[in-house]
Amino acid sequence: MDLLKLVQDQYIEKKEFPKFSAGDTITVYYKIKEGAKERIQFFRGVVLQRRGEKSTETFTIRKMSGNIGVERIFPVNLPTIDKIEVNKVGKVRRARIFYQRELTGKAARIKEKRA
Numbered sequence: 001m002d003l004l005k006l007v008q009d010q011y012i013e014k015k016e017f018p019k020f021s022a023g024d025t026i027t028v029y030y031k032i033k034e035g036a037k038e039r040i041q042f043f044r045g046v047v048l049q050r051r052g053e054k055s056t057e058t059f060t061i062r063k064m065s066g067n068i069g070v071e072r073i074f075p076v077n078l079p080t081i082d083k084i085e086v087n088k089v090g091k092v093r094r095a096r097i098f099y100q101r102e103l104t105g106k107a108a109r110i111k112e113k114r115a
Helices: 003-011 098-102
Strands: 025-034 037-051 058-065 068-075 081-088
Touching (some): 037 068
Antiparallel strands (some): 025 037, 025 081, 058 068
């Protein structure tokens, strides 16, 4: 038995999050510690990619803050993640939509998938 898989299965807690993929707009609520205080902050943006598998999986989110694009990579099993909400389900043809980095304004919009 692979020792790494054994440790990952036993000690990494698995959280249940909604299904999302590249092109979806999601909000990630995560805990921030400032001294003795703890608060929850959110990061809302478009998922650019999901990579890895099981306990080592990560996802990248991009949002626009003013005129500056901000990207953040979250591990799925990060203990500080409180919850994830899916705001919109996007209609894209690719698993990794890095072409979004160069687009601005109306060209950067992603069509919404109707359910």
